[in-house]
Amino acid sequence: MEDPNGNAIIKAVILIGGPQKGTRFRPLSLDVPKPLTPVAGYPLVQHLIESCIHVPSVKEVLILGYYPADEITPFISEIGPLYSSIKIRYLQEYTRLGTAGGIYHFRDQIRAGLSNTSCFILINGDVCGDFPLSEMLEFHSIKRDIPALLTVLATEATRQQSSNSNFGCIVEDKNSHRITHYVEKPETFVSTLINCGVYICSLDLFPCISKIFSQRQANYYAGEIQDNNGDCWESIALEKDIITPSVGNTGCVYVYRSNRMWSQVKTAGSAIYANRHYLALYRERQPERLANSRCKTRNTPCKIIGDVFIHQTAQIDPTCVIGPNVSIGKNVVVGPGVRIKESIILGDSVIQDHSLVMYTIVGWNGMIGKWTRVEGTPCDPNPNKPFAKMDNVPLFNDEGKLNPSITILGCHVRVPSEVVVLNSIVLPYKELSRSFSNEIIL
Amino acid sequence: MKSSESSSIGNMKALILVGGYGTRLRPLTLFRPKPLVEFANKPILVHQLDALVAAGVTQVGITLIFSHETEPLGTAGPLALAREILSSNPEPFFVLNADITCEFPFKEMVQFHKGHGKEGTIVVTRVEEPSKYGVVVCAEDGMIQRFVEKPQEFVSNKINAGMYIFNPSILDRIEVKPTSIEKEIFPAMADSGNLYAFELQGYWMDIGQPKDFLVGMCLHLTSLKAKGAKLATGDGIVGNVLVIGPNCRIGPNVTIGPDVIIEEGVCIKRSTIMKGSKIKSHSWLDSSIVGWNCVIGKWVRMENVTVLGEDVIVSDEVYINGGKVLPHKAISASVPEPQIIM
Numbered sequence: 001m002e003d004p005n006g007n008a009i010i011k012a013v014i015l016i017g018g019p020q021k022g023t024r025f026r027p028l029s030l031d032v033p034k035p036l037t038p039v040a041g042y043p044l045v046q047h048l049i050e051s052c053i054h055v056p057s058v059k060e061v062l063i064l065g066y067y068p069a070d071e072i073t074p075f076i077s078e079i080g081p082l083y084s085s086i087k088i089r090y091l092q093e094y095t096r097l098g099t100a101g102g103i104y105h106f107r108d109q110i111r112a113g114l115s116n117t118s119c120f121i122l123i124n125g126d127v128c129g130d131f132p133l134s135e136m137l138e139f140h141s142i143k144r145d146i147p148a149l150l151t152v153l154a155t156e157a158t159r160q161q162s163s164n165s166n167f168g169c170i171v172e173d174k175n176s177h178r179i180t181h182y183v184e185k186p187e188t189f190v191s192t193l194i195n196c197g198v199y200i201c202s203l204d205l206f207p208c209i210s211k212i213f214s215q216r217q218a219n220y221y222a223g224e225i226q227d228n229n230g231d232c233w234e235s236i237a238l239e240k241d242i243i244t245p246s247v248g249n250t251g252c253v254y255v256y257r258s259n260r261m262w263s264q265v266k267t268a269g270s271a272i273y274a275n276r277h278y279l280a281l282y283r284e285r286q287p288e289r290l291a292n293s294r295c296k297t298r299n300t301p302c303k304i305i306g307d308v309f310i311h312q313t314a315q316i317d318p319t320c321v322i323g324p325n326v327s328i329g330k331n332v333v334v335g336p337g338v339r340i341k342e343s344i345i346l347g348d349s350v351i352q353d354h355s356l357v358m359y360t361i362v363g364w365n366g367m368i369g370k371w372t373r374v375e376g377t378p379c380d381p382n383p384n385k386p387f388a389k390m391d392n393v394p395l396f397n398d399e400g401k402l403n404p405s406i407t408i409l410g411c412h413v414r415v416p417s418e419v420v421v422l423n424s425i426v427l428p429y430k431e432l433s434r435s436f437s438n439e440i441i442l
Numbered sequence: 443m444k445s446s447e448s449s450s451i452g453n454m455k456a457l458i459l460v461g462g463y464g465t466r467l468r469p470l471t472l473f474r475p476k477p478l479v480e481f482a483n484k485p486i487l488v489h490q491l492d493a494l495v496a497a498g499v500t501q502v503g504i505t506l507i508f509s510h511e512t513e514p515l516g517t518a519g520p521l522a523l524a525r526e527i528l529s530s531n532p533e534p535f536f537v538l539n540a541d542i543t544c545e546f547p548f549k550e551m552v553q554f555h556k557g558h559g560k561e562g563t564i565v566v567t568r569v570e571e572p573s574k575y576g577v578v579v580c581a582e583d584g585m586i587q588r589f590v591e592k593p594q595e596f597v598s599n600k601i602n603a604g605m606y607i608f609n610p611s612i613l614d615r616i617e618v619k620p621t622s623i624e625k626e627i628f629p630a631m632a633d634s635g636n637l638y639a640f641e642l643q644g645y646w647m648d649i650g651q652p653k654d655f656l657v658g659m660c661l662h663l664t665s666l667k668a669k670g671a672k673l674a675t676g677d678g679i680v681g682n683v684l685v686i687g688p689n690c691r692i693g694p695n696v697t698i699g700p701d702v703i704i705e706e707g708v709c710i711k712r713s714t715i716m717k718g719s720k721i722k723s724h725s726w727l728d729s730s731i732v733g734w735n736c737v738i739g740k741w742v743r744m745e746n747v748t749v750l751g752e753d754v755i756v757s758d759e760v761y762i763n764g765g766k767v768l769p770h771k772a773i774s775a776s777v778p779e780p781q782i783i784m
């Protein structure tokens with residue numbers, strides 16, 4: 001099928017996983033599925049949807065995951081009307097099927113309406129960034145002796161980060177950009193070129209997965225494989241099961257390099273980083289989303305520094321100083337003389353007079369008293385190292401001490417007046433009664 | 443006609459012992475002698491001088507003793523040095539440690555001393571945890587029986603408050619060699635029944651360390667209030683020129699020196715702000731001492747006995763937890779754990 005301009009229709013698939021995933025995003029993911037956590041004012045998955053919508057030939061976005069449908073569909077119905085030119089649907093996996101297993105399970109829904117020569121966009125839900133999808137599509141369709149089965153978006157990382165089991169590492173043929181070697185999360189150095197989790201897939205991918213599926217099924221019936229780790233035998237990983245065997249000099253997997261903004265969003269700390277980068281993208285492409293101190297007509301009569309998102313229903317006192325890199329959600333109330341920087345304040349929270357909030361995520365319905373200081377430590381990539389990526393630092397260091405991180409207040413947390421909360425993680429519904437530093441507060 | 447009592451106090455002399463380098467009160471005392479550090483907006487020394495003048499004392503000697511700070515409560519050396527002056531008439535004289543704050547009941551001390559007629563009077567004060575101090579054991583009439591250093595079991599809750607009255611005859615007990623008045627002279631006087639304890643009413647604090655300085659300040663202000671002194675209430679003028687912005691909350695237990703500027707939305711509790719300092723908007727200070735001519739930025743938080751020396755500049759949004767900052771420093775990064783900043 002073609003759109004009215006004669007371009008082949010394509011679809012986009014976003015894999016959001018399920019409730020057993022995203023645990024490093026706690027305590028925020030305890031209450032709201034991680035993909036629905038707002039960053040720069042909009043849920044993480046909505047940013048991914050929007051990046052697909054910017055590609056004109058995309059007519060449908062399919063969201064795949066194993067969250068119960070009632071957790072995701074209200075969000076889909078809410079945002080649907082905003083994007084009238086495309087359809088958005090949630091398809092629920094009955095169990096964890098893996099990156100390739102999920103799309104295989106829903107192959108009919110994905111293929112429906114696409115011509116045989118068409119392709120689809122596949123995005124892993126735990127990344128964020130400015131993806132060059134149109135350029136990737138163009139690159140994918142280049143006429144080649146061996147047509148591309150898959151195009152993998154890749155970016156440069158540091159040597160150290162690419163060899164500590166965080167990323168899929170790629171070796172390419174410099175002329176053809178064919179992937180000649182691929183290792184998922186190697187423990188030693190393979191390459192500084194890493195997989196961004198964003199792909200263009202030809203429909204020929206399905207027969208490939210089908211082969212693996214049939215093989216697995218045969219083995220399963222022969223009693224040769226058992227379900228392990230809660231992953232059923234149908235769980236198929238795109239990286240390990242498809243890309244790794246399909247690379248080589250005669251392979252059909254290509255790489256598209258980009259050094260635009262990209263990051264994994266695994267830990268809540270990376271949400272602060274993602275927040276900053278999405279706000280910077282607004283400045284470039286959707287400045288109307290940013291609060292602007294020069295624009296007095298919007299609800300931002302206070303002093304704004306740098307990029308700031310303020311939901312139109314939020315009430316901010318004129319004596320506040322907000323920014324840089326702050327997102328303030330729905331119905332938030334910020335009292336006089338408050339300073340907020342490098343933070344995300346989620347909906348219905350209240351921050352009272354003279355308080356300071358920095359490098360912090362305040363969960364929904366949070367309450368911060370007067371003259372209170374809520375502060376975290378940024379865990380941004382080292383700005384002095386080119387291509388450095390967000391490190392997914394574990395919560396505790398080798399000595400068993402909490403690594404300094406951003407401060408996260410779960411939903412409905414109350415912080416009293418005049419205390420300091422430093423580098424701490426507070427679980428939902430907790431009423432603090434004193435100051436805390438470097439603690440997880442149950 | 444003067445009463446005999448007031449004419450006799452008028453002839454009395456006082457010797458104030460001011461400690462050496464005042465290292466315990468650093469960084470406030472790094473470039474400024476401790477007696478000249480303002481306690482509740484008045485140099486420490488002046489509190490005693492004022493009280494002595496009010497009691498009618500006419501001649502005050504001030505001696506500097508450079509001693510190890512492990513024995514803060516003076517030695518006998520200065521008395522020997524001042525022998526000629528102190529023994530110029532037969533009237534008893536005061537010996538006062540400069541590091542303490544209390545209500546200075548000098549008249550009552552003299553009355554008590556003349557009442558028992560013996561060689562010496564020590565002012566004692568009750569403490570909650572006597573095991574940390576040397577205690578004084580005395581009879582009901584105040585005659586001191588013995589001294590016990592850091593008693594393991596309760597024998598008394600009275601400790602030496604660092605204020606004495608002596609007859610000039612005490613000078614005969616003191617030799618020219620270095621002598622600890624507390625350890626050598628007092629026990630001998632007590633043995634011969636010549637030393638009496640005057641029990642102090644009201645508050646008492648050794649203010650030689652920042653933590654105790656703040657405790658002393660709270661006690662002093664509470665006492666001033668109880669005596670009906672007019673303390674500042676609400677937004678107002680304290681000291682010479684003080685600007686307090688709107689939406690501030692100052693107190694309880696705060697002293698603010700002259701020429702201090704406090705901007706909008708500042709909260710200060712249990713702290714001393716010395717002359718000429720500026721606290722910018724929305725900052726929060728608790729249990730801190732801000733030295734002279736400091737500038738504290740916006741949204742700064744200081745607590746847990748943070749002490750800033752003279753001319754320290756603290757950047758906006760910085761947090762200082764128990765920092766001791768030496769003079770003329772600029773602090774631009776937070777100090778989340780107690781430490782000394784050179």
